[in-house]
Amino acid sequence: MKHAVIIAHPSQDSFTAAVGRTYAETVRAMGQEALVRDLYAMDFDPRLKASELPSPKGANPAPDIATERALVADADVFAFIYPFWFNAPPAILKGYADRMFGLGFGYAPASGGTEPLLSSRQLISFSSSGAPDRWVEETGALSALRQHFDGHLAGVCGLNVIDHRHHGGVTPGITDEAVADMLEDVARAVRKAFGPAARTAC
16 A cells, blocks of 8 residues: 655654654554655645636646656555644645646546546545644534535545544644654554555455
């Protein structure tokens, strides 16, 4: 199984980066492949170009997107790892979704609409925020994101949403013990979703 691990945070010392490392390490420990795509480290350009917009003639991805699509074309799992910024994914991740999962990769034209092209693939997300978990749940911030980002992307592209794990209370004063507990929760979630027991259940 191949995982495209898509990380959206500008700091390598961030909790988000640590989640990305934990995800990749856990996947590899199970004998699976993790292709890490650190968007800031890649200097990924999130701006959708006019030339990339779908037209009656189809779509014409820019060279960087054509290369990126080729790299992740055989991924079985897309893992999005990011912080909440104003209760939404960072712009660089939204731009990745805009440019990557469009016509020709995420979906194709069909009679009366579109046809998903990633129906055999899976989506899992790990997000974090400085706000506590209780606030994120009670205000509806997390459920809204699940519906409008995870759910819409999955619906258009045919992805199967496996999970969305959120860790709140990630602030500058967070203890090492709290971080360790959260990272262990990440590892457990990955093992539960993609370990031998999960594959047997399928």
